[in-house]
Amino acid sequence: MRIALKECRFQRWGDPSKQIELDDPDGHAEALLAALAAGPQTIPELRERLAESGLDVGIPELQAAVAALDSTRLLEAPDDPAPGSPALDERYHSNLAFFAHFATLDAPRAEFQRRLGRSHVLQLGTGGLGSNVLQSLAGLGVGRLTLLDHDVVEPRNFARQFLYRESHIGASKVRRAADWIRAFDSRIEVATVERRVEGPGDVAGLLDGVDLVVSGIDRPASVDQWVNEACVGARVPWIRGGMLGTELVYFSVDPGRSPCLACWKKTTYDVETSTPGVEAVGIRLSESLPRSNPGIGPVAAFLGSLVAFEALRCLTRYEPPYSAGAKTYVEVAGGCQQRREPWPEDPDCAVCRRARERLPVGAAGP
Numbered sequence: 288m289r290i291a292l293k294e295c296r297f298q299r300w301g302d303p304s305k306q307i308e309l310d311d312p313d314g315h316a317e318a319l320l321a322a323l324a325a326g327p328q329t330i331p332e333l334r335e336r337l338a339e340s341g342l343d344v345g346i347p348e349l350q351a352a353v354a355a356l357d358s359t360r361l362l363e364a365p366d367d368p369a370p371g372s373p374a375l376d377e378r379y380h381s382n383l384a385f386f387a388h389f390a391t392l393d394a395p396r397a398e399f400q401r402r403l404g405r406s407h408v409l410q411l412g413t414g415g416l417g418s419n420v421l422q423s424l425a426g427l428g429v430g431r432l433t434l435l436d437h438d439v440v441e442p443r444n445f446a447r448q449f450l451y452r453e454s455h456i457g458a459s460k461v462r463r464a465a466d467w468i469r470a471f472d473s474r475i476e477v478a479t480v481e482r483r484v485e486g487p488g489d490v491a492g493l494l495d496g497v498d499l500v501v502s503g504i505d506r507p508a509s510v511d512q513w514v515n516e517a518c519v520g521a522r523v524p525w526i527r528g529g530m531l532g533t534e535l536v537y538f539s540v541d542p543g544r545s546p547c548l549a550c551w552k553k554t555t556y557d558v559e560t561s562t563p564g565v566e567a568v569g570i571r572l573s574e575s576l577p578r579s580n581p582g583i584g585p586v587a588a589f590l591g592s593l594v595a596f597e598a599l600r601c602l603t604r605y606e607p608p609y610s611a612g613a614k615t616y617v618e619v620a621g622g623c624q625q626r627r628e629p630w631p632e633d634p635d636c637a638v639c640r641r642a643r644e645r646l647p648v649g650a651a652g653p
């Protein structure tokens with residue numbers, strides 16, 4: 288395998304969080320970086336180049352030094368085949384440049400793109416959140432999308448749902464959204480489901496082969512509980528985004544790695560319980576109230592981006608999901624500050640326990 292030094296700068300200014308300082312008492316690290324800067328080469332070629340500059344190192348010593356540099360994400364394997372064709376390389380040029388920052392010798396930049404191409408995302412709702420998320424998912428190169436919605440396009444959608452046109456008023460949202468995806472990238476496999484979610488079975492029945500669920504459905508009040516139950520049971524990560532007044536909120540559940548939504552607070556969404564908590568009462572009361580949606584375009588696009596980023600993390604693992612087992616809030620008044628509130632796992636959580644009991648022995652539990 289040939290090894291290449293990534294684009295980087297030898298300087299001491301800029302963002303300190305992106306600087307790497309190497310301890311180099313004998314100058315060997317500097318010599319190795321200088322040798323790598325000559326271009327992609329194999330370990331024996333590197334050794335030869337170092338010997339020419341008067342530094343005699345053994346192969347094991349050089350391999351250890353390369354591994355140490357690789358752990359700082361300074362190296363990548365330049366000969367990994369790119370996504371498949373010059374046309375795809377061109378289409379995903381920016382994606383690949385983004386992934387380069389997270390690539391290592393074992394996980395080249397193209398591997399992240401291939402993971403997206405193999406991914407199947409179930410998108411629940413193609414309204415304010417969903418229509419924004421799916422545009423990003425399509426641009427990222429997710430290979431397969433299943434869209435669920437029961438609504439038709441209405442004039443009030445145009446403030447934040449930019450997939451739709453005036454000529455679509457009265458038409459099925461999910462079909463128009465699928466048309467948009469097909470026109471945008473004909474390689475994406477897209478399926479539509481025109482119905483409401485009325486129980487966990489409605490979600491569970493759609494999870495075969497699905498890698499991630501993204502939900503922007505607000506009603507009925509128990510819908511998040513149902514999605515959670517279905518996804519945790521099938522060990523499929525899921526992400527939820529929504530809006531509360533002037534706050535955006537999103538979280539993800541990474542089954543086997545994070546607490547689930549039922550862990551968050553059993554009483555919160557359990558509106559059928561005989562002794563409901565304050566929040567459950569609030570949910571029940573608010574169900575009957577008329578609601579006006581304050582999700583303007585920038586709000587829906589911002590939330591869509593945050594959720595699409597979390598989806599990218601879940602699908603490629605370029606970094607761990609940021610909001611797994613944590614609610615991330617963004618207050619749009621006052622400069623869009625974020626705050627993250629993790630919740631603990633509930634050792635008595637029935638949803639997690641059921642999922643855990645189906646795990647193979649030794650597998651990680653939540």
Ligand SMILES: [Zn+2]
Nearest residue numbers: 547550636639
């Ligand atoms: Zn749980």
